Amino acid sequence: MTEPQPFATPILAGARRHVVVVGAGIVGASTAWHLAKRGFDVTLLDRETPRAISDGASGGNAGLLSIGHYPLTRPGVSMRGLKWMFSRTAPLYIKPRLDRELVEWLWNFHLHCNKRHLDRCMEVLCAMGWQTLDVLEGIIADEAIECDYARDGWLDVVMKPENMAHAEAEAKSLERFGYRWERIDGDELRRRDPCFKAEVAGAIHMKDSAHCAPNDLIAGLIRALPKHGVALRFDATVKSFRKMPSGKVTGVVLESGETIAADAVVLCAGVWSDALGRLAGVKIPMQGARGYHLQFDYPDEDAPPSPSTGMVLHETFVAVTPMLRDGKRQLRLAGTLEIGPLDQPWMRERLGMLLKGTHAYLEGLDRLKPASEWAGYRPCTSDGMPAIGGVRAKPGLFVATGHAMMGMTLGPVTGKAMAQIVAGEKPCFDVSMLDPARF
Numbered sequence: 001m002t003e004p005q006p007f008a009t010p011i012l013a014g015a016r017r018h019v020v021v022v023g024a025g026i027v028g029a030s031t032a033w034h035l036a037k038r039g040f041d042v043t044l045l046d047r048e049t050p051r052a053i054s055d056g057a058s059g060g061n062a063g064l065l066s067i068g069h070y071p072l073t074r075p076g077v078s079m080r081g082l083k084w085m086f087s088r089t090a091p092l093y094i095k096p097r098l099d100r101e102l103v104e105w106l107w108n109f110h111l112h113c114n115k116r117h118l119d120r121c122m123e124v125l126c127a128m129g130w131q132t133l134d135v136l137e138g139i140i141a142d143e144a145i146e147c148d149y150a151r152d153g154w155l156d157v158v159m160k161p162e163n164m165a166h167a168e169a170e171a172k173s174l175e176r177f178g179y180r181w182e183r184i185d186g187d188e189l190r191r192r193d194p195c196f197k198a199e200v201a202g203a204i205h206m207k208d209s210a211h212c213a214p215n216d217l218i219a220g221l222i223r224a225l226p227k228h229g230v231a232l233r234f235d236a237t238v239k240s241f242r243k244m245p246s247g248k249v250t251g252v253v254l255e256s257g258e259t260i261a262a263d264a265v266v267l268c269a270g271v272w273s274d275a276l277g278r279l280a281g282v283k284i285p286m287q288g289a290r291g292y293h294l295q296f297d298y299p300d301e302d303a304p305p306s307p308s309t310g311m312v313l314h315e316t317f318v319a320v321t322p323m324l325r326d327g328k329r330q331l332r333l334a335g336t337l338e339i340g341p342l343d344q345p346w347m348r349e350r351l352g353m354l355l356k357g358t359h360a361y362l363e364g365l366d367r368l369k370p371a372s373e374w375a376g377y378r379p380c381t382s383d384g385m386p387a388i389g390g391v392r393a394k395p396g397l398f399v400a401t402g403h404a405m406m407g408m409t410l411g412p413v414t415g416k417a418m419a420q421i422v423a424g425e426k427p428c429f430d431v432s433m434l435d436p437a438r439f
């Protein structure tokens, strides 16, 4: 890891200062928690109700806290994406449309799908990843949040014997970043976890990660914030920013017309951060990559064996996570990546892909009781990396967004770094590559 850069944007030292955080997903809620712990007066705003927030991306995701996860920008991904472009049932589907923003985003994405960029990304992502679980465990312990958290790694589950070598090579490539892994062959896998069908060839156990019930984590974190003095404002849609003629951002204006003054504003609005940022004069080009989940309850009788840990199915890319919620055992199947305009009707065939993509691996899926269906957006920048830091040209404005498929994992450490940056301290990882003004 390179040395953290001295922070060149405005520093808020001294007496108590008021910070408005926009967006109460995992990134915004973590930021608010860390800011409050540092003695700031914090207002956390969200346009939704707490219930709807926990039904958003930070609640509906797969709940895998998979440190060491590669970014989307990997060699070959852009070409594979183009090939899949016209197939509604491809794992990565890009809805074809004539849209300049999309074309620019895709071109920039393509330029970043190379080994050199990947290596640079991994330096930063691993520095974040190695800290984030400790940060999260600190929050969970301090606030006694019940979210079925377990630091038990995740499994890359492989169906075809010929794919074991590929899975093993991927795990091996993470060794240089310190990640531990183990190869488990099929029979041993079934001995440890009888949920797997006889056809499954084996798995790679990535040992350093964790999983949780994300809806309960985000709900518990938001519930804890008022105890630390954070003012929560729901149904509060930010419509624009309060600005000085110099460009300095001094607060936000809500849709209701109310103005909330602040010494700093931190933009953590997920996939909506780009549109909001532009109102303040900062561009963070993002595509919302929609994904889906299907959730099942285990029946009281004749229940099939539940997996003991989270996993990703190697051939179908479906994430499968066991969750204990309200004392009930549940199973969540999550995944698929669909790039298109926001708020379009669901592509229901993609829910079918989750089911079909899991059936071949797990015993007794047909005996589970459907509980819920969900869709939400991953905020994806074109270089695969989050945008974290102050906006030099807009003093008073800070940004933390663009975590794509890794937001639940990296949200907690992002919140810590963001609070450090706002306080004028050196952030706990090197943010120089994550400058929000880099686009």
Ligand SMILES: Cc1cc2nc3c(=O)[nH]c(=O)nc-3n(C[C@H](O)[C@H](O)[C@H](O)COP(=O)(O)OP(=O)(O)OC[C@H]3O[C@@H](n4cnc5c(N)ncnc54)[C@H](O)[C@@H]3O)c2cc1C
Binding pocket: 022, 023, 024, 025, 026, 027, 028, 045, 046, 047, 048, 053, 056, 057, 058, 059, 060, 061, 062, 063, 064, 065, 066, 236, 237, 238, 239, 268, 269, 270, 271, 272, 273, 276, 289, 290, 291, 292, 293, 319, 334, 335, 336, 375, 376, 377, 378, 379, 400, 401, 402, 403, 404, 405, 406, 407, 408, 409, 410, 411
């Ligand atoms: C299917 C799927 C599976 C995933 N699995 C995982 C996983 O296993 N592990 C992992 O690490 N990540 C996973 N992710 C990614 C993760 O869910 C996201 O990266 C993360 O939730 C993003 O968090 P956020 O706080 O940036 O944004 P969000 O959770 O989207 O929060 C943004 C908030 O901003 C609010 N907002 C927006 N506009 C305004 C406005 N104008 N005024 C006020 N408020 C506003 C919104 O209401 C929202 O509550 C998955 C995502 C999907 C879709």
